[in-house]
Amino acid sequence: MAAAEPLVFPLGHAMGPFHQQRDAPPAYWVVRLGWDSPLLPDRATADVWALAHGHPETAGRTPWTRTELCRAASAAGVSDPDAVLGGLLERGLVAEVTPGTDDAATFAGTHRVQSLLLGLGELPDRPGVDGIGLLGMPALAQVPLGTYEFWQWGHLWPTLTEAAAGLAEMAAQAPEHAPEEADPVQVLDRVLHELHRLLSVHAVYLDRSLAVADAQR
Structure with a gap:
């Protein structure tokens, strides 16, 4: 059996384009990553980095790999x-x-997740599904409880590894839980497979762990 193609993840938080003059096209795009502010020097680079977040309509169904990303980028004119x-x-x-x-x-031991947007709770028309987005607007992400809890709590731990372990420990305290919900290895696997559902609507971003960021400072 052929090995699965790796998933593609963007690193950093978009700070937006920089215009050297009013009404001029962007000179570059800024990303915040750890203690650094790396620049994306042209539109193609900015577009591919943005597309690495995935697409909301396919996230959670189609693995976001190099193949899918390059297909989407080609369609966007890169x-x-x-x-x-x-x-x-x-x-x-x-x-x-x-x-x-x-x-x-x-990767999980050297990177962390940072949460964005607001929690909207369980959607009234979709029992068991929680919304993430902005108040007064339709939910940007509609996710199962496990993914919602990762979005809600994952940023409290210094790495993805520790977040998975913490979420597994929380699940184990529930009287009724599936074995995989209390297994840190399986929780991490689920988190990685679910990340694009959150990344694609900018409900989270991935960053270096503080230990790695401090070492590179």
Whole structure:
């Protein structure tokens, strides 16, 4: 059986474009990552980095891989998305991660999640589904309880590894829980597979752990 293609994850929080003059096109785009503010030097790079977040309509159903990202980037007019993606990978602004591997464990131990937007609670017309978004507007993300709890609590831990362990410990305290809900390894695997449902609507962003950020400062 062929190995699964790695998932593609963007790293950092978008700070927006920088215009050197009023009404001029952006000179570059800024990303906040750890203690750094790396720049995306052109539209193609900014577009591919943005597309690494996934697409809301397919997130959770279609794994967001290099193949899917490059297909979407080509459709958006990027002439050589694979080369652009390669440059972002080299700079550490995008990561390729295969859940369940040693590399995934290393990634999870050196990165953290930061939550954005607001929790809207269980949707009245969809029992068991929780919304994330902005007050007074339709939910941008509609997710199962496990994903909602990751969004709600995951940022309190310094790494994704510790977040998965903490969520597993919380689940184990419930009188009725599935075995996989209390297994940190399986929780991390689920988190990685679900991340694009949150990334694609900017409900979270991925950052370096503070320990890594401090070491690179």
